[in-house]
Amino acid sequence: MIEKFIKNEQFNFIRKQVAWIKDSTKQHLPPGVLASVYELSNEKISNCVTALTPEQKELMDFSSFKTVEAYEQALEQLPNYLLAFPTISEQQLKKLFPKSKKLKLPDLSNIDLHRLTYLSWNDSRSNKKYILYKLDSQLVGIECSFSPSTKKNICSICHCHGEVTHFSTITKAKKVNNPDYYKSIGNLICVNSTECNKNITDVSYLEEFLRESLKK
Numbered sequence: 073m074i075e076k077f078i079k080n081e082q083f084n085f086i087r088k089q090v091a092w093i094k095d096s097t098k099q100h101l102p103p104g105v106l107a108s109v110y111e112l113s114n115e116k117i118s119n120c121v122t123a124l125t126p127e128q129k130e131l132m133d134f135s136s137f138k139t140v141e142a143y144e145q146a147l148e149q150l151p152n153y154l155l156a157f158p159t160i161s162e163q164q165l166k167k168l169f170p171k172s173k174k175l176k177l178p179d180l181s182n183i184d185l186h187r188l189t190y191l192s193w194n195d196s197r198s199n200k201k202y203i204l205y206k207l208d209s210q211l212v213g214i215e216c217s218f219s220p221s222t223k224k225n226i227c228s229i230c231h232c233h234g235e236v237t238h239f240s241t242i243t244k245a246k247k248v249n250n251p252d253y254y255k256s257i258g259n260l261i262c263v264n265s266t267e268c269n270k271n272i273t274d275v276s277y278l279e280e281f282l283r284e285s286l287k288k
Contacts, residue, residue, distance in 0.1 A: 074127045076153045080189045082120050083154055085273040089113040090143045097140055110137075128153075157188035158211055160204065168213035169202070189272050190229075192265040194218065201239050201261075207282055214285045216241040216258070228259035229278050230271040236260040244288045257284055 078086075096109045114135045121132060131153065137143050160177065169175050178193040190205040201216040218239040225236045240258025259281070262268035272278075 074125070074131065074153060076155050077124065077128050078121060078150060078153050079155055080157075080187055080269060081272045081275055083150055084271060085120050086117050086150065087147060088273060089117050090147050093143055094140050151186065154186040156185040157191055158206055159185075160191075160211065164211065165213075168204070168211070169215060172200075172215065175202070183266070188269050189275060190265070190269065190278060192268075196220075203282075205278065205282060207279060212282060212286060214241050214282060218261075222263050225260050227262045227268060227271075228281075229261055230268045231274070231277075232262075232268075232271040234267065235263045237263050241285050243285050257281070 090113075093109060093113050096106060101109070114133075114137075117134050118129075118132050121128075124132065131146075131149070134143060134146060137146065162177065165175060165177055175195075178191075190203055192201060192203045194201050199218055199220060201218040202213060203216065204211060204213045206212075216239040219237050222235050222237050224233065226233055227236050237260070238258060239261050240256050243255045243257060262271075
C-alpha cells in the first residue's frame with residue numbers, strides 16, 4: 073500500500089499544470105510547441121514533491137501521457153494520496169491561544185481536511201481571524217484582526233484574484249529599551265478560506281508571514 077504523501081498545495085499545483093496542458097491543446101499550437109508544454113509541465117509535476125519512494129515516484133511520472141484524458145485520469149487518482157491537515161484538540165487550541173479564553177474550533181464535520189493547507193476561521197463578534205498551520209513540523213497559530221469590508225484584489229496567500237479583506241497581526245517581537253514597542257504586519261487574504269485552500273500552490277508567503285508574526 074502506498075503511503076499518503078501529497079500536500080494540498082502540491083495537488084493544486086499539479087491540477088493547474090494539467091489545466092494548462094488541457095488549455096494548450098485547445099489552442100491548435102504547432103506540434104513542437106505543444107510537445108514543449110507537455111515536457112515542461114511533466115517536469116514541474118515530477119519535481120513538486122521530493123523524497124519519494126519508487127512507487128510514489130511512479131505515480132508522479134506523467135511523462136508517458138499523450139492525451140488530456142490520460143492526464144485527467146491520473147489526476148483523479150491523486151486525492152487518494154493526499155495528506156490530511158493535522159487534527160487538533162481543544163487543549164491544543166488553548167495552548168496556541170492562551171489569551172482567548174472562549175475560543176472554539178469551527179465545525180470541521182463538513183470540511184475535507186485533505187484539502188487544507190491551513191485552517192482559518194473568523195470570530196465576527198471581535199473581527200478576529202485565526203490561522204493554524206503546520207510550520208517546521210509543528211502546529212502553530214496566530215490571531216489576526218480583519219476588516220469587515222471586502223474588495224476584489226489579489227490574495228497574498230494563494231495569489232489569486234477574488235474577494236479579499238485586509239488582515240493584520242501584532243508580532244511578538246519586543247525591544248529591550250522600549251517596552252511599548254510593537255510591530256503590526258498584514259496584507260490581503262481571501263474572505264473564503266476554503267476557496268483559498270483550493271487555489272494555493274505555494275506556501276512561501278504564508279510561511280514567511282507566520283515566521284515574522286511569531287518572531288520573539
